[in-house]
Amino acid sequence: MTAKGNNSMQPYLGTLVEVKDLANEIKIFRIQLQNGGNEAFADYKPGQFAFVSAFGLGEAPFGIANTPERGPYLDFAINRLGSVTTGLHELGEGDTVGVRGPMGNCFPMEDFKGRNLIVLGGGIGGAPLRPVIQQVLDHRSDYGNLTILWAARHPSLLVFTEEYAEWKAAPNTSLHLTVDQPDEKWDHNVGLITELLQKVAPKPDNSVTITCGPPIMIYYVSRMLEEMGFSPENNYVTLEARMHCGLGKCGRCNLGEKLICVDGPVFNMAEVLDLKETFL
Ligand code: FES
Structure with missing residues (x-):
């Protein structure tokens, strides 16, 4: 990174x-x-x-x-x-x-080459994950399977809906959608992204995960990934949503000794999972 x-x-x-x-x-x-x-x-x-x-x-x-x-x-x-x-x-x-x-630092896309990627986005947290998806789609043969789990509270809060067709059409790529509160037109999954994760059940072998969303979502997704056999070193997150000044001055993005805006915003969960107060 x-x-x-x-x-x-x-x-x-x-x-x-x-x-x-x-x-x-x-x-x-x-x-x-x-x-x-x-x-x-x-x-x-x-x-x-x-x-x-x-x-x-x-x-x-x-x-x-x-x-x-x-x-x-x-x-x-x-x-x-x-x-x-x-x-x-x-x-x-x-x-x-x-x-x-x-x-800020970045996702180690070079290290991800040859590996399966599971991308989990919640609401506007999908925004910093879009370049990851674009990079994989534009260099498709460099990466393994791409599994996208995309969530929001309501269908009106899902981001990049116009791009779902492109994502789904790419080779070895799947998109799974869920919302907590469906409307009458919704015909995908209903429930939290952790429930969708259990249902899709990606395998940890040769895989990395990349998550962004509300801190509490990141926490429970990371816990579930660990239960599913993913090692925290292979679970990457961006915690940019916690930044305020972004300049290392306000101290509101602290992660123990670290500051998200100075040391991140990308971390792997081995670095931050113990800092429970960061997420809950
Ligand atoms: S956002 Fe203010 S110190 Fe990091």
């Missing part, structure tokens, strides 16, 4: 070239960088994050939701939660934002 990123305080200007609803209160922002930003972001890795600023309101850290191979742009899935994200939600195509990064 290398790629610690660019700590420059200088934001690059970026143009919003696409803004669209991704799920209820979640939009995807596609940003084309200006003034040298393309060089800074030429080789960012799945799992890294960047700061996006709404001018006059401030900036916040978000996981980058695409790979550089997919195009000369950055995608961010942003939930409307506070003043910065509300300000961003009020912007539209053609508006300018600031972007700083890339930052």
Whole structure:
């Protein structure tokens, strides 16, 4: 897990070239960088994050939701939660934002080559997992089976629904969906992602798992994976949802001695599973 990123305080200007609803209160922002930003972001890795600023309101850290191979742009899935994200939600195509990064470590995609990947995303936690999926799909023969377990409280909160057809059509790839509260059109699984995990029952042999979602979901998924025979060293998580300042200053992302924004946001569960208070 290398790629610690660019700590420059200088934001690059970026143009919003696409803004669209991704799920209820979640939009995807596609940003084309200006003034040298393309060089800074030429080789960012799945799992890294960047700061996006709404001018006059401030900036916040978000996981980058695409790979550089997919195009000369950055995608961010942003939930409307506070003043910065509300300000961003009020912007539209053609508006300018600031972007700083890339930052943080990354998923060790090189080490994953030849192995089966089980990707577990809960709600907007699917956003930093999308580049993992894109990387595997774009280099399909480098990796083993890809099993995607995707969950949300309600169908309206599932992210990247327009891409499910692409994911399902890829060789050796399966997608399993679940929600806690179905609507009348829902015809997939109902229940928690841990129940779906039990049902799909992936095998631990030559496999790694990658999880992102609410901390409590990560905790119970990781516990269940251990019961299923997965070793914590092979269970990777990104804990970016716990970041606030993203700068190592506020101390709100502490994991024992570590800070998620400085030492992560990607960890394997062997590093963090004992820190129960982090998740519950
Ligand atoms: S988010 Fe503030 S110290 Fe890490």
